[in-house]
Amino acid sequence: MRLMKRKYVQGILFGVLFATAVSCSACGGKRDEAKKSGETVNAKENVVKKKEAVKLVLSEAKSLPDKVKDAEFSSADKKIATVTKNGVVHGVKRGKTTITMKSDKEVIHYQIKVAKHGMVYPKFTMLTGEHLDIQFSTKVKAKNVKWSSTNKKIATINKKGKIVAKKRGNVIIKGNDGKRTYVSKITVKKRPKNIVYLTFDDGPNSYTTPKVLNILKKNHVKATFFELRPASYDFKLTKRVIDEGHTLALHGYKHKYYEIYKSEKVYKGNLDKLRNLFFKKFGVWCTVSRFPGGSSNTVSRYNKGIMTRLTKKLDGWGYHYFDWNVDSEDAGGARNPQQTFHNVTSELCKGRGNVVLMHDFYGNDKTINALDKMIKYGKKHGYVFLPITASTDAVHHGVNN
Ligand code: ZN
Secondary structure, three states: OHHHHHHHHHHHHHHHHHHHHHHOOOOOHHHHHHHHHHOEEEOOOOEEEEEEEEEEEEOEEEEOOOOOOOOEEEEOOOOOEEEOOOOEEEEOOOEEEEEEEEOOOEEEEEEEEEEEEEEOOOEEEEEOOOEEEOOEOOOOOOOOOEEEEOOOOOEEEOOOOEEEEOOOEEEEEEEEOOOOEEEEEEEEEOOOOOEEEEEEEOOOOOOHHHHHHHHHHHOOOOOEEEEEOOOHHHHHHHHHHHHOOOEEEEEEOOOOHHHHOOOHHHHHHHHHHHHHHHHHHHOOOOOEEOOOOOOOOOOOOOOOOHHHHHHHHOHHHOOEEOOOOEEOOOOOOOOOHHHHHHHHHOOOOOOOEEEEEEEOOOOOHHHHHHHHHHHHHHHHOOOEEOOOOOOOOOOOOOOOO
16 A cells, blocks of 8 residues: 555656656756667658657646647557647556657657546546536545536536536536646437336356347447456456446445445445456446345345435445336246346336346346347337446435335
8 A cells, every 4th residue: 555655656756747847948857868768869861769758647638748849649549548639648548558749850759658547537428418427536536626618518517527418519528636637528429218228237157148248249239237246267258348338337246235234334345345356457447336136125124224324325435326117027026038028128118218127147048038039129119228327317216224
C-alpha cells in the first residue's frame, strides 16, 4: 500500500516537472536530457527522432510537450489513447502506445502510458433520457471538479457530475480539478421504445456460458452478465463476455446469503472485492450490480432491515443495482425450455425496459434451449435487445426486509 502511494506521488511530480518543461520554452535543461537518452539523428533527411514519455490517467487530456504548429499527429492504438489535430492526448484505456508528431522539421515519437486509474468513462454511449453519475476509480479522488459540456442540447452535466442525455449526437464532457483535465466522449443515441435487457446471473461456467455466448453472437444480441468470482480456469469466459461487447456486471464475490448480508460492511466488501478483481484483471470498472436474491429477498431477514439500509447506500458507494421485471423462473418454477420461453415472452411489455432474469449456472439447459427462440420472438415483435449500462434506468423491486 505504501509503495503504491509513493508511485502515485511520483506520478504527480512527474506531471509537474513535465508541465514546467513545456511552459518554459527557453529552458533547455530538460530537453537536453531527453536528447541524450532517446534520440537518433537521420542526417540525410535532417529529421530528429526523439522518444518522449507521457503519462496519463484514464480520461485525462493532456497537451503534448514540444509540439509544433501545423504538425500532423497520429496514434498507433486509438483504443489506448487518441490525439486531436492540435496535439491533445486523451487516455482511453489502460496500456501503452505511441503517438507520432510529424512536421517539416522533425518527427517525434511519444511513448504514451495510460494508467488504470482516473475517471472511468473515457468513452460512453447513452440513450436519450438516461443519466450517468460520473465516477472515479479508487486511486483517484478528484474533488471540486468543474464540469462543462460542449453542447448542452445533446447532454448537460451538473455540479455533482451527473450527465443527462438529451438529444442524439456526440458531445464532450470536460472536468477540471485544478491538476488535471478529464475528458469523456459521450455518444447519445435515440432510445428505442421497446427494449429487452437479457441478464444472466451466477456465471461464468464452462458448460453454460459458452453456449449462451454463442447464441447471443449468432443473433447479434448484447446482454448483461451478473457474475460471481470466476474459477481461475473460467477467467477466459469473463474475458469473452467483455470482448464480445456484453456488460460485465457484479453479483458478488460470494453468493452465500448467510454470509454476505451479515452487515453493510460485509456486503460492500463482497462487491468491492469482485469489482477490484475485474478491474485489475481486465481494466473494466464494473458499476452495475444485482443483489443475490434480488433487493426484495427475504433470505436476509436474519439481519433485520439490512436490505433497506443497503438499497439506500449503494448509490453512494458507486454502484447501480438492478432487479428484474421479467422472470424466466429458470432457477425455480420452469421445468423445461418451453416453460422458460413462455415465462419470458408472456411477461414482455412494450414501451418499457424489460429486464429479464435468467441464469448461466452449470447445466442450465432450460435456458440454453429456449434462448434462441426467445430472441427470435422478441425481434419479430419489435423489441430491441440491449446490454444494461451504468446509465440504464434502474428496475427496482420493493424491499421486504
Ligand atoms: Zn444469484
